Each structure stands twice: as structure tokens, then as C-alpha cells.
Amino acid sequence: MNFTKFLLNKIPRPWLIRISVWLRPLVYQFFKGDKFFDPIDGRSYRKFLPYGYGKQRQNALSPGTLSLERHRQMWLYLQRETDFFTQNYKVLHIAPEQEFLRRFRKMKNLDYISADLLSPIVDVKADILNLPFANNTFDVIFCNHVLEHIEDDAKAMQELFRVMKPGGWGIFQVPMKNSLEKTYEDFTITEPKERQKHFGQYDHVRWYGMDYFERLRNAGFEADAVYYSQKFSDEDIRRFGLMKNEILPVVKKPVESL
Numbered sequence: 160m161n162f163t164k165f166l167l168n169k170i171p172r173p174w175l176i177r178i179s180v181w182l183r184p185l186v187y188q189f190f191k192g193d194k195f196f197d198p199i200d201g202r203s204y205r206k207f208l209p210y211g212y213g214k215q216r217q218n219a220l221s222p223g224t225l226s227l228e229r230h231r232q233m234w235l236y237l238q239r240e241t242d243f244f245t246q247n248y249k250v251l252h253i254a255p256e257q258e259f260l261r262r263f264r265k266m267k268n269l270d271y272i273s274a275d276l277l278s279p280i281v282d283v284k285a286d287i288l289n290l291p292f293a294n295n296t297f298d299v300i301f302c303n304h305v306l307e308h309i310e311d312d313a314k315a316m317q318e319l320f321r322v323m324k325p326g327g328w329g330i331f332q333v334p335m336k337n338s339l340e341k342t343y344e345d346f347t348i349t350e351p352k353e354r355q356k357h358f359g360q361y362d363h364v365r366w367y368g369m370d371y372f373e374r375l376r377n378a379g380f381e382a383d384a385v386y387y388s389q390k391f392s393d394e395d396i397r398r399f400g401l402m403k404n405e406i407l408p409v410v411k412k413p414v415e416s417l
Contacts, residue, residue: 190222196398197221199234199258207400218400224258228388228402229303229332234259235399236330236387236407243299244268251322253287253302254278272297287315292322300329307333307363310346316378326414331375334359335406339368371408380410 192205200223210219210227219227226234237243249270252260260280263271274285285291287302288311300323306312323329336343344365348354351361358366375382385408388401396403 186222194398195221195400197224197226198231198238198399199224199226199262221400226256226258228400229405229407230256230259231399232388232401232405232407233303233330233332236385236409240387248298249296249324250299250301251292251297253300253319254305255281255301256303259301287318290318290322294321295324296322298324298327300327301331303330303332304334306331307358307360307365307367310364312365313374313378316375316380320379320412323412325412328409328411331408331410333367333371333408334363335367335369335371337369337404337406339366341370342366342368342374375408375410379412381413382411383409385409 187202187204190204190206190208191202193203195204195207195218196202197204199221202223204222207218208220208222209215209217216228221227221231224230244266245268247268247270250263250272252263252271252273254275255263255273255278257280260273263269264273272283273281274283274290275281276284276286283291287305287309300319302319306315309315319329319331342365343357345357346364348357348364354363355361358364369384372382372384384406386404387407388396388403388405391399391401393403395401
């Protein structure tokens with residue numbers, strides 16, 4: 160069995176997070192090269208690792224940051240299309256990606272709060288269905304690959320909308336199938352193997368379709384499907400380890416919202 164596939168399926172993710180802190184420097188020395196480039200750590204690698212719970216994607220996982228295609232796309236978007244790295248922002252990060260959390264915590268322009276129900280590395284233990292924050296608190300919210308775990312995703316979206324300031328913005332990535340017009344969900348499917356078969360991962364409750372953006376709009380957000388990877392050349396897509404047709408969901412809370 161592929162080693163990374165074994166780790167994903169046999170070791171609880173909180174333990175993987177802890178272990179990776181110690182292993183990554185050694186892993187980088189083994190994989191350093193000049194074929195791939197991770198924009199998050201600014202390092203070059205001879206290869207990226209395969210990743211996936213079912214069929215694995217080749218050259219998907221950066222050995223240095225443990226970032227996937229979607230993480231690198233988001234980083235490039237923040238770096239090139241926003242003032243996130245220079246503007247003073249109050250930020251909420253739900254279920255933070257480890258490398259983002261480590262870097263965002265060090266940024267002096269950010270008042271940064273991470274939150275999750277189970278993660279061992281966050282600032283605040285919080286349920287996304289009942290966030291312990293006042294209305295209109297955050298300028299920026301990141302909530303990536305969380306909503307597909309939540310049956311009442313409409314309530315979760317409403318909570319994210321509630322705590323975002325009018326004029327605020329965020330990125331809410333989810334597993335999506337661009338070919339699906341309507342989201343596929345069936346809450347009677349509860350067995351991990353059946354969920355993996357139907358939804359792509361053992362703890363997911365849906366595959367989002369293109370109506371995801373309508374769900375976000377129903378919660379009050381302005382929502383855009385940004386195909387940011389398509390701004391890059393085919394060579395840069397390969398070098399950064401991106402997926403050309405992956406969507407970056409960017410949301411905004413209208414200024415007039417109260």
C-alpha cells in the first residue's frame with residue numbers, strides 16, 4: 160500500500176499534525192530539487208507527493224509545507240490579488256491549515272484567531288454552528304474544507320455571515336464537482352466506507368455542485384467562483400502543482416448588511 164495512503168487511512172489527523180512538525184525538515188532534505196516550486200515556503204523540490212483517500216493524485220502534496228493544490232492556489236491569490244499581507248485585518252480561520260496558521264500567527268498586521276471543534280492547534284475551541292463571537296467581528300474569514308462535514312451547512316454559513324463585518328471577505332473552499340449542477344447529499348449514508356464511496360471521503364456528507372454559490376448567497380454573501388489557476392501558464396500550473404479547473408470560492412459581505 161502507498162505509504163501516504165496508509166498514513167491518511169490509519170493515523171488520526173490530529174496525530175499527523177503533531178508528527179509532521181518534527182518530520183518536515185528531514186523530508187525537505189530528501190525531496191529538494193528544481194522541478195516543482197511551493198510558493199508558500201519559497202522552496203523548490205524534485206517532486207511532490209501523491210495524495211488522496213481513494214485514487215491518489217500525483218505530485219499533489221508539497222513535502223515542505225504539506226500543502227495541496229488548493230492551498231497553493233489560495234496562497235497565490237492572497238499574495239497577488241489582495242492586500243492580506245499588508246493591511247491590518249482581524250481574521251478568523253476555521254479549522255486552519257497547519258502551515259497557514261503558523262505563518263499567519265507571525266504576521267504583525269493581523270489580529271488572527273483560529274478556531275475548530277477538534278483540532279489540537281487552534282486558539283479557540285468552537286462549534287461552527289454556534290460561534291462564540293459577536294456579530295460583525297471579523298474583516299476576513301477562511302473556512303476551507305469544513306462545510307462538507309456539516310449536515311446543516313446553511314446554519315454554518317449563516318454563522319460565518321453573522322460574525323463577518325459588513326464589507327468583509329473570505330475564502331470558503333469545499334470539495335466540488337464542476338460537472339454537478341446540484342449538490343449531491345444523502346444523510347442516510349452514515350457508514351465511513353459508504354461515505355467514501357459516495358462523497359469521496361469517509362467523513363464527508365456531500366459532494367458540492369455549482370449550486371454551492373447559491374447556498375452562499377442564500378446566507379447573505381456575495382459569492383464568486385474564481386478559477387484563479389487559469390491565470391497561470393501551463394508550465395507554471397505544473398511547477399506550482401495546481402489544478403487548472405479548481406474553483407476558489409471568494410465571498411463578500413455586502414457593506415449595507417447590518
